[in-house]
Amino acid sequence: MGLYTITLPDVGEGIAEAELTEWQVAVGDEVAEDDVLGTVMTDKAAVEVPSTVAGKVVWLCGEPGDVIAIGDKFIQIEVEGDGNDTAAPAPAKAPEPKAAEPEETGTADADADQPAPRATGAETPATAKTPAAEPHRAGTTVRREPLAKGEKPLASPAVRRRAQDAGIDLRLVGGSGPAGRILHEDLDAYVEHGPVTGRGGARLPATGTREVKVVGMRRKIAEKMALSWSRIPHITIVEEIDVTALEELRAKLNAAHGAERGKLTVLPFVMRAIVNAVAAQPEMNARYDDDAGVIHQSDAVHIGIAAQTPAGLTVPVARHVEAASLWENAAELARLAEAARTGKATREELSGSTITITSLGPLGALATTPIINHPEVAIVGINKMTTRPMWDGEAFRPRKMMNISCSFDHRVIDGWDAAVFVQKLKTLLETPALMFVEE
Template sequence: MIEFRLPDVGEGMHEGEITKWLIKEGDFVKQDQPVLEVQTDKVNAELTSPTTGVITKILFAEGETVEVGTTLYLIQGENEVAATAAEPEKVVAAPQARAVEAASIQTAPTAGRGRALATPYVRQLARELSINLEDVIGTGPAGRVTESDLKPYSDGEQVQVEQPAKAAVSEPQKEGEERIPLKGIRKKIAEHMMKSVSLIPHVTHMDELEMDAVKEWRDRLKPYAETKNVKLTFLPFFIKAIVIALKEFKTLNASIDEKTNEIVLKHYYHIGIATDTKEGLIVPVVKHADQKSIFELAAEISGLAARAKEGSLTLDQITGSTFTISNVGPIGGLYATPIINHPEAAILALHKMEPRMVVRDWEGVIRLMMNMSLSFDHRLIDGVTAVRFTNRIKELLENPNLLFAEMK
């Protein structure tokens, strides 16, 4: 009998919520057949069967949250099923022989290793490291290869089935109240926000900028973008301006390693785009934004946003950001104090664009204005640095010719 335990699908997850069972007890499944869907704080993962056999026991119901390493279900391997079916036909000489044989059926692992068992994340990592999974001895459930097994290799050990813990009894619901379990992505967002505000001394600097010139540029490029099936928004222009400024103000593209007490300056530019979904706030990441054109950025942003709303982002697409943009402008709002996406050093919120009366050369004129709010880690960044950073962004966006001249 094989116990399938919840694996770590990457990035050190601790728990997952079972969102859907794709099988039921008694079903015959094939190796690598999808069995259940699990939602973590990072991604929605589809977990597959480690072997061909029969599902004998499901230990958790949909909606329950379980920790990594907890047994989710039991599966009787194909060879064990055949042995069990043939049991009535056998002539057993003594009760002792029956007892020994039954014990061996219960404890023997699946005969024949066959195709290595691993999650899609581990398979991808093995390909990147040029490791043949068939050569790796897995330490996970049913011999599943885990990330730690890749380097170095080690033998696994059989473990006992854990019984699911009883759910905690919630407080009684009062009249006129509705209680909704804090779980899944919403729970992870709450934990991440608490960690950020408890570790990082936040300061928010606010400013405004004229958008008329960059809007004119965008409008002129839009027809050409459409010929490439690209939806051209203002966000790619902001990303380009931010990357240029980050290269000049390096502490805004940095983090603090609390364990080693070191400042980590990052010479790569992975820009997170905070995206609103029905499940909560997800932050897809545009990797190496400094190496991509305006049109490439626009296409990638659209693709990531669509996958975020579908819940189909991969782990690589939502990790590794070095600076985050929160674009709330389409919804509205004047200013905000955004919470930094730990362990980053800063986050920039973009607000709604609107025509306003402003004074230029001692005369009142109407300009298309936008407010922006920069929250920054005051351990790394002084107020004057934050102001200079946003001033540089303003300079580039209010003078798009300068923005294009600075691009590399």
């Protein structure tokens, strides 16, 4: 038997380190070639790291949330043959001498509150603990409610294979590992005590709390929002827009061309309106380097589209919107949204925007106060559309109304200029034909 070391591969040009966000395996698991070992994140792009060999996991480099340098040891696997790690494992660090302590009272679980140590590079395959051998830690919260349909339970490949062989639905198994991860002892408990629901499908009462470490996408979002809010003095303008004519045009275009070109949503029209508006006010289509005190105005319009994904909020970027048609922008939006939802968006697709659109769709409120996507200087928020009676000078008539909420960096955008920009968007969206007229 030999020891095979897999290092963290190059996950992008110019990337020196990545954050470990999730392990798909645990010490003691058997893995096959091409099995996913774990996931790392750089900027906002998540990358799965596959195994290049088959064998038994004996060492992991760290915990989710740790930052690992490219080329550093990522995982060690015991394989048939000699492996690739010829260096002898580092000797185990001798424990520091303890000060004299009072005589123990004989309590068997005196250290139960302490987390079980992770296997390190100093451990040999013979001494590395498997998940099945780890004791259940005191204070650990067990997930007691079944997962929703389609929700993927967290478990190692070995646990999944064992559950599959036993015909056990992992969604019904309570997980006592980090973030509700299902361990071997959880399967043992399931076999002995049954699923996490009571008799007749009644749910058991929820107990306890758990700590959720902020890692990966959620940490990136937290850092980005904190940076934007701490550095940028926001000014937000909310305007009411009559989109009845826009909706009539959209319906006609979809009826005439939707079958062969795809359906248009409101967003491609908003993108076209932004292109027209920033042509007159290029200071809105810019990025502010506040450290250098320089504003970079862009001729190209690269619009970020805030998109909600299972991992959190991402902002994929539609590039050169100024050179694209409505349907080209609609197709690009669909492609970027799918890439973001599946975690396949590249670093290039998640960076470089010059202005951003954020929308909650039908869940949106009457108004929002969007936070600027630093280092941009403006963001356009789309709120939900409703039909309301509006006075036209003669009578109240039903009109489709929608509010937009636009935030600006008040260090470089004055209130008057912000109001002019919002009124330009209002005019274009209320009279959509103007979007297609050359001035």
